Structure formats: structure tokens, C-alpha cells
Amino acid sequence: MTAPRITHVAAGILLRPDGTFLLGSRPAGKPYAGYWEFPGGKLEAGETGLDALKRELHEEMGITVTAATPWLVQTFTYPHATVRLQFFRVTGWDGEPQPHEGQSFAWQTPGALNVSPILPANGPILRGLALPPVLALSQADTLGIDEWLARLDRRLAQPAGQGGLRWLVLREPQLAAADYRALATEVLARARLRDCRVLLHGDIELARELNADGVQLPARIAASLDRRPRGLDWLGVSAHNADELAVARRIGADYALLGHVAETVSHPGQTALGWNGFAALTDAGWPFPIYAIGGMGDDDVTTAQVHGGHGVAQLSMAWSKA
Ligand SMILES: Nc1nc2c([nH]c(=O)n2[C@@H]2O[C@H](COP(=O)(O)OP(=O)(O)OP(=O)(O)O)[C@@H](O)[C@H]2O)c(=O)[nH]1
Numbered sequence: 306m307t308a309p310r311i312t313h314v315a316a317g318i319l320l321r322p323d324g325t326f327l328l329g330s331r332p333a334g335k336p337y338a339g340y341w342e343f344p345g346g347k348l349e350a351g352e353t354g355l356d357a358l359k360r361e362l363h364e365e366m367g368i369t370v371t372a373a374t375p376w377l378v379q380t381f382t383y384p385h386a387t388v389r390l391q392f393f394r395v396t397g398w399d400g401e402p403q404p405h406e407g408q409s410f411a412w413q414t415p416g417a418l419n420v421s422p423i424l425p426a427n428g429p430i431l432r433g434l435a436l437p438p439v440l441a442l443s444q445a446d447t448l449g450i451d452e453w454l455a456r457l458d459r460r461l462a463q464p465a466g467q468g469g470l471r472w473l474v475l476r477e478p479q480l481a482a483a484d485y486r487a488l489a490t491e492v493l494a495r496a497r498l499r500d501c502r503v504l505l506h507g508d509i510e511l512a513r514e515l516n517a518d519g520v521q522l523p524a525r526i527a528a529s530l531d532r533r534p535r536g537l538d539w540l541g542v543s544a545h546n547a548d549e550l551a552v553a554r555r556i557g558a559d560y561a562l563l564g565h566v567a568e569t570v571s572h573p574g575q576t577a578l579g580w581n582g583f584a585a586l587t588d589a590g591w592p593f594p595i596y597a598i599g600g601m602g603d604d605d606v607t608t609a610q611v612h613g614g615h616g617v618a619q620l621s622m623a624w625s626k627a
């Protein structure tokens with residue numbers, strides 16, 4: 306058997322500062338005409354993904370891309386072709402999108418689309434767009450439970466975009482099972498009032514039982530699973546290398562934490578990946594967003610994105626200002 310021919314495609318997610326993004330409708334005469342997609346098209350011989358993105362967005366809608374960072378790579382088999390789609394987050398462009406190919410455009414809010422149908426390959430992409438740029442891991446171990454809960458309340462009370470916490474992983478390996486369950490119950494009750502997702506760490510059964518938003522799994526536990534656990538909205542996997550990212554892909558994770566990127570007090574003596582090591586791992590192209598973890602501040606979000614990440618995951622930095 307010969308290997309299937311793969312069509313390489315670059316597509317751009319135009320993002321406005323308010324978080325809305327652009328979809329275009331596929332023009333008549335193309336496969337899946339009328340379906341909504343991210344603007345883009347096929348790589349020509351010798352082009353990189355970024356070259357093709359810039360050319361296609363100029364041809365299809367007359368804009369000049371000035372800032373774009375690599376995001377997800379999705380491989381999908383249609384009846385007519387197997388496509389490898391490289392998605393870029395596009396945050397800077399000159400000009401207003403013009404429908405050069407008779408397409409329609411629609412600005413959309415993540416999680417609340419008002420156009421359909423969407424190209425079948427794009428489901429995971431739309432899910433990934435709903436993930437915030439910064440997520441936090443709890444720190445009751447070093448702060449003490451009462452102090453950490455007080456800081457959590459302050460972070461929950463802030464509006465999104467102004468330091469408001471929207472995604473929390475409750476990771477407290479020092480707690481006995483009964484104490485972890487009690488804390489999880491308390492945290493879920495507080496977070497629900499504030500529209501913050503809470504993922505439990507490592508315990509799939511407990512996450513189901515307490516109706517948490519999902520579970521964050523260490524790579525070791527993820528590797529022991531045949532498939533994604535059922536009945537949970539969100540699945541994150543913590544990874545340190547390409548093999549562990551491959552585990553996350555195999556079980557259909559929604560995102561991965563990858564690190565540690567910088568030296569941290571919590572992991573003394575372990576070699577940090579550094580941004581070059583991080584980029585070398587993201588560069589292979591993964592179908593889910595990847596967060597940089599380990600010594601990350603709010604200022605590192607842009608750096609993470611330039612290196613192929615979605616954003617940053619914070620431990621101590623999430624609570625130091627709260
Ligand atoms: N542009 C784009 N293509 C996508 C997306 N999702 C997805 O599965 N595709 C697939 O990627 C393939 C290439 O896209 P395209 O039709 O835009 O290619 P193109 O602009 O070079 O068109 P052309 O071949 O008519 O010149 C198609 O099979 C399309 O179905 C998406 O979000 N954006």
C-alpha cells in the first residue's frame with residue numbers, strides 16, 4: 306500500500322482584542338460549499354505554513370498579516386482528501402477583510418457560534434478557542450487552606466480579563482483523600498457562582514462524582530488509559546516530553562500543560578526546557594492547545610504564544626498578587 310497523499314493547508318484565526326474571531330463561508334463550486342471555515346488554503350511547493358497563510362489571506366480577503374503565531378495542527382480525512390491543517394492565531398493585520406472570492410464573513414464569540422454548518426475538521430479547534438490564555442493550579446499546600454481560599458475568592462471576584470480566574474486545576478497531592486474531597490466540594494461551590502471551570506487532579510472517579518468540569522491527569526495516569534474517560538467535559542494532561550504529548554493526543558486530551566519551562570523553586574535541580582526546548586516540542590504540531598508551565602507570569606503569555614503555546618499555567622504566580 307502506498308502512503309495516502311496529504312494535502313497541507315494553512316488557516317488563520319483572526320482574533321480581535323474582544324476575543325471574537327472570524328469565520329468565512331466556503332464559496333460555491335468548492336468541496337463543502339457553504340460550510341464555514343477559517344480563511345486559508347493549500348501550501349504551494351516550497352512554502353512554509355506561515356508563507357501560505359500570508360499569501361492566502363491576502364488573496365482571499367486582501368489583508369496583510371503582521372502578527373501570527375502557530376497554534377494547533379489537525380489531520381483529518383475527508384472523502385476527497387486527507388488534509389493536515391496548520392492553524393495560526395492571527396492578532397495583527399493591515400486592511401479590512403474583503404470577500405475576494407464571493408464568500409461571507411462572520412465575527413464569532415468562542416462557545417456561542419451563530420453560523421452553521423462548520424467544516425467537520427474544525428470541532429476541536431472551536432473547543433480550543435474557548436480555553437483562556439492563563440490557567441491556575443491551586444496552592445493550598447504552601448499557603449494553607451484558609452489563606453489560599455481567601456485568595457481564590459479574590460481572584461474569582463475579579464472580572465475576566467482583569468485578573469478574574471476562569472480555569473482552575475485543584476492539585477493538592479499532600480492532602481488525604483477525605484480532605485481533598487472536602488476542599489474540592491468547597492471550591493466547586495465557590496467557582497460555580499463565578500463561571501470558573503474547576504478540574505480535579507488525577508482522580509477521574511471523584512471528578513465524575515462531584516460533577517467537576519473535568520480532570521487534569523499526570524502523564525503517568527493518562528498513559529494507563531485506553532481512551533478518554535467518559536462523562537467529563539474537559540481533559541487536560543501534564544506532559545514533559547514528546548512521548549507524553551503523544552499520550553495526550555492518543556486519549557484525546559483537550560489541552561496539555563508542558564514544562565517546566567523556567568527554573569522553579571518547586572522543582573529544584575530539574576533541568577528546565579527553556580523556551581527553545583518548549584518550541585522544539587510544540588513544533589511537531591499537536592491537535593490541542595499547549596500551556597507553558599513552570600515559573601510563568603502574566604507577561605509570559607505572548608512569549609508562550611510566539612513559541613507555539615496557547616498560554617501559561619501558573620502556580621505561585623497565580624496567587625502572589627491576589
Ligand atoms: N481554509 C480552510 N480549509 C479547511 C478548514 N478546515 C478544513 O477541513 N479545511 C480543508 O482544507 C482543504 C483546503 O482548503 P481550501 O479549499 O481553502 O484551499 P485553497 O484556498 O487553496 O483553495 P483552492 O484549492 O480552490 O485554490 C479543504 O479540503 C478544506 O475542506 C478551515 O478551517 N479552513
Ligand SMILES: [Mg+2]
Nearest residue numbers: 344345346347
Ligand atoms: Mg481557501
